[in-house]
Each structure stands twice: as C-alpha cells, then as structure tokens.
Amino acid sequence: MATRRSSKGPAAAALPRERRAHYPIAIVGPGALGLHYAARLARVMPTALVARSTARAAQLRAGVTVGARRLRPHAYGPENLPSADWVIILVKAQDSLPAARVAARMAPKGVLSLQNGLVEELLRKRLAGIRAAQGVTTEGAYRERGRIVPAGHGETLMPRGYAPLARMLRRAGFEVRIERDLAAARLRKLLVNVSINPVAALFRVPNGRVIEAPYAHFARELTDEAAAVLAAEGLRIGATQAWERVVAVARATANNRASMLQDIVAGRRTEIDFLTGALIRLAARHRIAVPTHRAFYRLIRLLEQSKSERRAAT
Ligand SMILES: NC(=O)c1ccc[n+]([C@@H]2O[C@H](COP(=O)([O-])OP(=O)(O)OC[C@H]3O[C@@H](n4cnc5c(N)ncnc54)[C@H](OP(=O)(O)O)[C@@H]3O)[C@@H](O)[C@H]2O)c1
Known part of the structure; x- marks a missing residue:
C-alpha cells in the first residue's frame, strides 16, 4: 500500500x-x-x-x-x-x-x-x-x-x-x-440487539438458543417492550412483526456468540449503555414501562462489575 x-x-x-x-x-x-x-x-x-x-x-x-x-x-x-x-x-x-x-x-x-x-x-x-x-x-x-x-x-x-x-x-x-431513512434502519438494528444480546450474554448461549425455551420467554418480553418504544419513536413495526424479525436474525446467526456475550466472558465492558440503556432512555421520553429491559440492564451491569472486581482482586 x-x-x-x-x-x-x-x-x-x-x-x-x-x-x-x-x-x-x-x-x-x-x-x-x-x-x-x-x-x-x-x-x-x-x-x-x-x-x-x-x-x-x-x-x-x-x-x-x-x-x-x-x-x-x-x-x-x-x-x-x-x-x-x-x-x-x-x-x-x-x-x-x-x-x-x-x-x-x-x-x-x-x-x-x-x-x-x-x-x-x-x-x-x-x-x-x-x-x-x-x-x-x-x-x-x-x-x-x-x-x-x-x-x-x-x-x-x-x-x-x-x-x-x-x-x-x-x-x-x-x-x-x-x-x-437511516434512523429507522438504526432502530430496527437496535430492536434486534436489545432483544438477543442481553439474553445471550446473561445465559451464555449462542444466538440460536435465545429463541428456544426457556430463554425465548425473556427474548419475547424484551421484543414486545422494545417494539412499543420504537413504534412511539416512529418506527412502523408491530409486536408480531418485531418478534418475526428477532427470530429471523437469531436463526440466521444461530451459531454466533453475541458480542455482549464475548465481552462478558472476556471481562470487558459491554455496549449495554448504548443498546439497552439507549432503549430505556427512549422509553422514559415516551413514558413507556420497560421492566424487563431495566432488569436485564441491571443484571448485565452487575456481571460487568463482578468481573472487574475479581480482576482487581487478583
Ligand atoms: N464484530 C462484528 O461482527 C460487528 C458487527 C456489526 C457491528 N459491530 C459494531 O462495530 C463496533 C466495533 O466492533 P468490533 O467487534 O470490531 O469491536 P472490537 O473487536 O472490540 O474492536 C474495537 C477496537 O477499537 C479499538 N479502540 C478503542 N478505543 C480506541 C481509540 N480511542 N482509538 C482507536 N482505537 C480504539 C480497540 O482497541 P483495544 O483493543 O486497544 O481496546 C479495538 O481494537 C461495535 O460498535 C460493534 O457493536 C460489530
């Protein structure tokens, strides 16, 4: 070069x-x-x-x-x-x-x-x-x-x-x-990321498992909550369509380990603040309750902290 x-x-x-x-x-x-x-x-x-x-x-x-x-x-x-x-x-x-x-x-x-x-x-x-x-x-x-x-x-x-x-x-x-309409494309990607990545990272499973029992229950709740927020942001998407999208991506990337999972395993900070955190901020703006996202946000932050504490102690 x-x-x-x-x-x-x-x-x-x-x-x-x-x-x-x-x-x-x-x-x-x-x-x-x-x-x-x-x-x-x-x-x-x-x-x-x-x-x-x-x-x-x-x-x-x-x-x-x-x-x-x-x-x-x-x-x-x-x-x-x-x-x-x-x-x-x-x-x-x-x-x-x-x-x-x-x-x-x-x-x-x-x-x-x-x-x-x-x-x-x-x-x-x-x-x-x-x-x-x-x-x-x-x-x-x-x-x-x-x-x-x-x-x-x-x-x-x-x-x-x-x-x-x-x-x-x-x-x-x-x-x-x-x-x-790049804003809509970004929101569609956010929907998939916030519905798959935290579940994959918390339960340490590849993407394909996220849409299978018992994890699918959580992925579906995350998707439903996210769809309501993104619709309020102007994205034309209903809950069923949103879930179909999440399922399609999880299937297409079934063997992949989400980057959030890789970060947790390697003891690195994840992008949770800009994914789930961003969705929670949008939800607050529209006064929409997103309890499952809040729970996953806290759990992933806890995982990040416990890993960095363990590293500091060694
Ligand atoms: N990987 C994928 O398949 C994929 C797909 C779609 C989107 N993305 C997105 O693309 C972005 C990058 O992902 P990735 O998987 O490539 O992450 P990654 O492997 O962790 O790479 C990030 C790189 O950025 C470097 N970096 C951090 N701060 C920097 C700075 N101030 N100046 C220059 N370099 C800096 C890091 O260096 P150190 O190693 O020194 O920390 C690291 O090499 C993320 O937002 C991710 O979500 C990734």
Missing part, C-alpha cells in the same frame, strides 16, 4: 504535521470489524488504520491475519495521525468520544460510524462542523486466537452525502446502499 502524498508507507507517520501522509480513507478502531473493512479496502486503495496507542499501531504494522491473508496495515497511533478524506469509526460505543476526537484531527470530508448502539447524537456534538452520521452494517467479524475471522457478507447502509465513500467501499467488494 502506498500513501497518496508519500511513498514511504508506515514510516511517513513520523513526518512533521505539515507533511503528514494523506489517505482517501481511514478507519479508527482496529478490532474485529475495523480490520475486516481495512483488509478489503487495503487491496484496492491506501487505507490508514488508527489504533488506541502508538505501541498498538506498531504491533499491527508487524502484521495481522484477517481471513486467509496477512495484512500489514498502515497503522497509526493518536500522536502522529495522517489526514484522510473519509473516516469510518469502528470502536465500541463506549469509546466513541476519543475516537471522534481522533477522527476530527484527520480533517475529513465526512465521518461515518458503523457501530452498534445509538451514538449519532454524541458523535455529531463532538464533530460539530464536520459531516457525521451513524450508518448500519450487517457485515460481521470476530477475533479468534489473535486472528480476525470474517463472518459472512452483509450490507452497509449510509446516508446521502456519502456517495464517494460508498464508491470506495463498493470498489473493495462491500455491498453498500444509500439509505434515505
């Missing part, structure tokens, strides 16, 4: 600010999904990858396996950022603010989050003056023993105004759609 203004590759990262490297596209967050996007993009254009630290960037530059290929990304830490035309944010929702700060420093034409949870408002506030939106992706990838495993093709949705970014992603082989 070569940079557009410099042919020195990763070493260009050390150049003084006024001569910093420039990329058509940068990805903030070199995790499972960030590396999946970066690996495909890097085959067709210079792609910058921004890590949490300089040390992590150096590790990545040494190489990382994505699918069947070894990727040696143009990785940067926050101290020596390149500039970029378009930035995609793929950190976990709770890391959105520092990621947005980093994105702004790359002076982009636009920033697109492809995160789960509801983060658009937060990103727009932090990126005032820069085009910013939260898209939706059904691409999937997970980490396994130090490598990234792509988990099936999906679709990437973004709003109007992002056509140049859409073209770049299509060149890299992604299926991309410019979506007029």
Whole structure:
C-alpha cells in the first residue's frame, strides 16, 4: 500500500504535521470489524488504520491475519495521525468520544460510524462542523486466537452525502446502499440487539438458543417492550412483526456468540449503555414501562462489575 502524498508507507507517520501522509480513507478502531473493512479496502486503495496507542499501531504494522491473508496495515497511533478524506469509526460505543476526537484531527470530508448502539447524537456534538452520521452494517467479524475471522457478507447502509465513500467501499467488494431513512434502519438494528444480546450474554448461549425455551420467554418480553418504544419513536413495526424479525436474525446467526456475550466472558465492558440503556432512555421520553429491559440492564451491569472486581482482586 502506498500513501497518496508519500511513498514511504508506515514510516511517513513520523513526518512533521505539515507533511503528514494523506489517505482517501481511514478507519479508527482496529478490532474485529475495523480490520475486516481495512483488509478489503487495503487491496484496492491506501487505507490508514488508527489504533488506541502508538505501541498498538506498531504491533499491527508487524502484521495481522484477517481471513486467509496477512495484512500489514498502515497503522497509526493518536500522536502522529495522517489526514484522510473519509473516516469510518469502528470502536465500541463506549469509546466513541476519543475516537471522534481522533477522527476530527484527520480533517475529513465526512465521518461515518458503523457501530452498534445509538451514538449519532454524541458523535455529531463532538464533530460539530464536520459531516457525521451513524450508518448500519450487517457485515460481521470476530477475533479468534489473535486472528480476525470474517463472518459472512452483509450490507452497509449510509446516508446521502456519502456517495464517494460508498464508491470506495463498493470498489473493495462491500455491498453498500444509500439509505434515505437511516434512523429507522438504526432502530430496527437496535430492536434486534436489545432483544438477543442481553439474553445471550446473561445465559451464555449462542444466538440460536435465545429463541428456544426457556430463554425465548425473556427474548419475547424484551421484543414486545422494545417494539412499543420504537413504534412511539416512529418506527412502523408491530409486536408480531418485531418478534418475526428477532427470530429471523437469531436463526440466521444461530451459531454466533453475541458480542455482549464475548465481552462478558472476556471481562470487558459491554455496549449495554448504548443498546439497552439507549432503549430505556427512549422509553422514559415516551413514558413507556420497560421492566424487563431495566432488569436485564441491571443484571448485565452487575456481571460487568463482578468481573472487574475479581480482576482487581487478583
Ligand atoms: N464484530 C462484528 O461482527 C460487528 C458487527 C456489526 C457491528 N459491530 C459494531 O462495530 C463496533 C466495533 O466492533 P468490533 O467487534 O470490531 O469491536 P472490537 O473487536 O472490540 O474492536 C474495537 C477496537 O477499537 C479499538 N479502540 C478503542 N478505543 C480506541 C481509540 N480511542 N482509538 C482507536 N482505537 C480504539 C480497540 O482497541 P483495544 O483493543 O486497544 O481496546 C479495538 O481494537 C461495535 O460498535 C460493534 O457493536 C460489530
């Protein structure tokens, strides 16, 4: 991969600010999904990858396996950022603010989050003056023993105004759609996430089990409550249709372990505040009771805390 203004590759990262490297596209967050996007993009254009630290960037530059290929990304830490035309944010929702700060420093034409949870408002506030939106992706990838495993093709949705970014992603082989009603698409994804992930994480079961007895009872209650809230938000969806959607996704991803489950098992913070927490905030706005979501929210937070307490004690 070569940079557009410099042919020195990763070493260009050390150049003084006024001569910093420039990329058509940068990805903030070199995790499972960030590396999946970066690996495909890097085959067709210079792609910058921004890590949490300089040390992590150096590790990545040494190489990382994505699918069947070894990727040696143009990785940067926050101290020596390149500039970029378009930035995609793929950190976990709770890391959105520092990621947005980093994105702004790359002076982009636009920033697109492809995160789960509801983060658009937060990103727009932090990126005032820069085009910013939260898209939706059904691409999937997970980490396994130090490598990234792509988990099936999906679709990437973004709003109007992002056509140049859409073209770049299509060149890299992604299926991309410019979506007029992105808010509705985000709410539909939220419905599925808040109905499956907390059940999978609490009972430590793969997605497919969530819609089977005895777990289906909880998933159905979460779906019914969420459907009422999302309908009040303007989403055209009834309880039956909502449940059919949840069942279809659980079946299509039956063997997957939800990211919330993976986070709980690994002792990491989950995205619960931006998923169930976001739904609870919407419910409060519409004065709709969501007791099952509140219970699952508390239980997942308890699990997160007990894990971090156990880690602190060792
Ligand atoms: N994986 C999927 O299949 C999938 C599908 C759809 C949507 N999503 C959503 O996409 C987002 C990313 O998911 P993921 O599975 O890729 O998570 P992940 O594997 O945990 O990756 C997140 C990455 O962000 C990095 N990071 C955190 N703070 C950062 C910062 N300030 N600057 C740069 N990098 C930073 C983390 O670095 P450290 O490792 O150093 O902490 C980590 O590498 C989430 O919102 C998720 O819900 C994921």
